[in-house]
Amino acid sequence: MVETSSGGGSGPHASEIDDVLSAVAKEARAYLESLDERPVRSSDLETALESFAGRLPEEGSGAVDTLEKLTSRGMDAAIHSSGPRFFHFVIGGVTPAALGAEWLGSVIDQNPGLWIASPLGGRLEVLSIAWLLDLFELPPEWGGVLTTGATMANYVSLACARHWCGQRQGIDVEQQGLRALRPIKVLSSGYIHASATKAVGMLGLGRASILKVARDDAGRVDLEGVERHLASFDGDPAIVIANAGEVNAGDFDPINEMADLAQSYGAWLHVDGAFGLFARISPDTIDLCKGVERAHSVTADGHKWLNVAYDSGFAFVSDPALLRESFGVSAAYLTPGGENQPDFGFMGPEMSRKARGLAVWATLNAYGRSGYRTMVERHLALARRVARRVEEADDLELLADVKLNIICFRLHPPGLSEEQLDVLNARVGDAVLADGRVFVGTTSYRGKVAFRPAIVNWRTTEADVDLLVDTLRALGERLRTSG
Numbered sequence: 001m002v003e004t005s006s007g008g009g010s011g012p013h014a015s016e017i018d019d020v021l022s023a024v025a026k027e028a029r030a031y032l033e034s035l036d037e038r039p040v041r042s043s044d045l046e047t048a049l050e051s052f053a054g055r056l057p058e059e060g061s062g063a064v065d066t067l068e069k070l071t072s073r074g075m076d077a078a079i080h081s082s083g084p085r086f087f088h089f090v091i092g093g094v095t096p097a098a099l100g101a102e103w104l105g106s107v108i109d110q111n112p113g114l115w116i117a118s119p120l121g122g123r124l125e126v127l128s129i130a131w132l133l134d135l136f137e138l139p140p141e142w143g144g145v146l147t148t149g150a151t152m153a154n155y156v157s158l159a160c161a162r163h164w165c166g167q168r169q170g171i172d173v174e175q176q177g178l179r180a181l182r183p184i185k186v187l188s189s190g191y192i193h194a195s196a197t198k199a200v201g202m203l204g205l206g207r208a209s210i211l212k213v214a215r216d217d218a219g220r221v222d223l224e225g226v227e228r229h230l231a232s233f234d235g236d237p238a239i240v241i242a243n244a245g246e247v248n249a250g251d252f253d254p255i256n257e258m259a260d261l262a263q264s265y266g267a268w269l270h271v272d273g274a275f276g277l278f279a280r281i282s283p284d285t286i287d288l289c290k291g292v293e294r295a296h297s298v299t300a301d302g303h304k305w306l307n308v309a310y311d312s313g314f315a316f317v318s319d320p321a322l323l324r325e326s327f328g329v330s331a332a333y334l335t336p337g338g339e340n341q342p343d344f345g346f347m348g349p350e351m352s353r354k355a356r357g358l359a360v361w362a363t364l365n366a367y368g369r370s371g372y373r374t375m376v377e378r379h380l381a382l383a384r385r386v387a388r389r390v391e392e393a394d395d396l397e398l399l400a401d402v403k404l405n406i407i408c409f410r411l412h413p414p415g416l417s418e419e420q421l422d423v424l425n426a427r428v429g430d431a432v433l434a435d436g437r438v439f440v441g442t443t444s445y446r447g448k449v450a451f452r453p454a455i456v457n458w459r460t461t462e463a464d465v466d467l468l469v470d471t472l473r474a475l476g477e478r479l480r481t482s483g
């Protein structure tokens, strides 16, 4: 039975659901089957995008018609960043288990802000955090929350740091405000991520309180400089941010040495491991993260290397009580959960919040430690393959050692000046995005325009990374010969 749902001012109707589910499942199947072959960017993107316009309709067209419109035009307007050849930024795909759980999550639409509102969401968030701590070999007594991403995980972590620094000054910063606090300095290397800077700003600590103590133009930390700063604070607590995986070349700060300094001078140590924390999963790369278990807080992303859909991130803290001390509130109508029934709305910035634990739990349950280890090691091998091809080619130049899953390199045909190389690489950077077969971004690394593909998608194969290298070389060749 299909009733009409349009016209007559009719609102949502249960009779639409069956058609909506069938239509979406059919489209989803076709889309996902074609994802490995699709260009990242459809040549029809602009026109498809323009079809979404016009005024708010007085009478809606109903769910079935609307979803037909969304699937027929929306798929071309979308960037296929969950496919295997999206190497720009650090954007993961979606595993089948995560996809299924995510879908089911919107069917049951849970809000684990309060345990009582979604025991299922709460329970799976508790379990997700415990399993992630295990996966990353962090102490089981730590706590955490699931967030929208690493930016908010940095925010949560640094809010706990701010609270902890306040306690050391005898101040309750949430109650008394920043004006009661002596300024808190934040020390990091040149590798600090823009999102940590943003979080420091949002917390009112002042972006200018961040000191980037680097010893070279790549941004590598100057440990002696960090120590000199810490010694100069006269015992006032500071925050040290160590970076596990920076975005230009995938390099790591020496976390263990920074942990020594934080310990000696009584500073908070935060580690931003948005994607780099996954180095912990493989014996090949585990040493890059040595000392992360000594941190007070750690950030990682779900929507990057875990391959869970947007938006998903994790904040871990060594002292779980700090989450409630920083974010807890009460109101007459809010009923707190009991023992082992955490209300995640009192442990992070949002009260009402999505049940992110469903997808995180599902993908970890489906593939386990060994499934993730295999995937990470496959990606490490792909990154090394790209590096090898770059080193073998006479028109390419590797700009940094490959530590993890990012390869920093540039086109470097013989006979061009530095200035001409920058122009060429920037033009190829524009051309590759317009071409659409592979997506990769440029950066400025040690003053040079460079490519920095990141490999994090479970679908990516050798053929995909080979196409990346071949496409960049071919576009470079074409741009040079056409002048």
Ligand SMILES: *Cc1c(COP(=O)(O)O)cnc(C)c1O
Pocket (backbone or CB within 6 Å): 090, 148, 149, 150, 151, 152, 193, 195, 196, 245, 246, 247, 272, 273, 274, 275, 301, 313
């Ligand atoms: C991506 C990234 C972030 C920000 O994460 P979002 O998930 O985009 O909020 C923070 N730090 C590092 C090192 C990153 O790579």
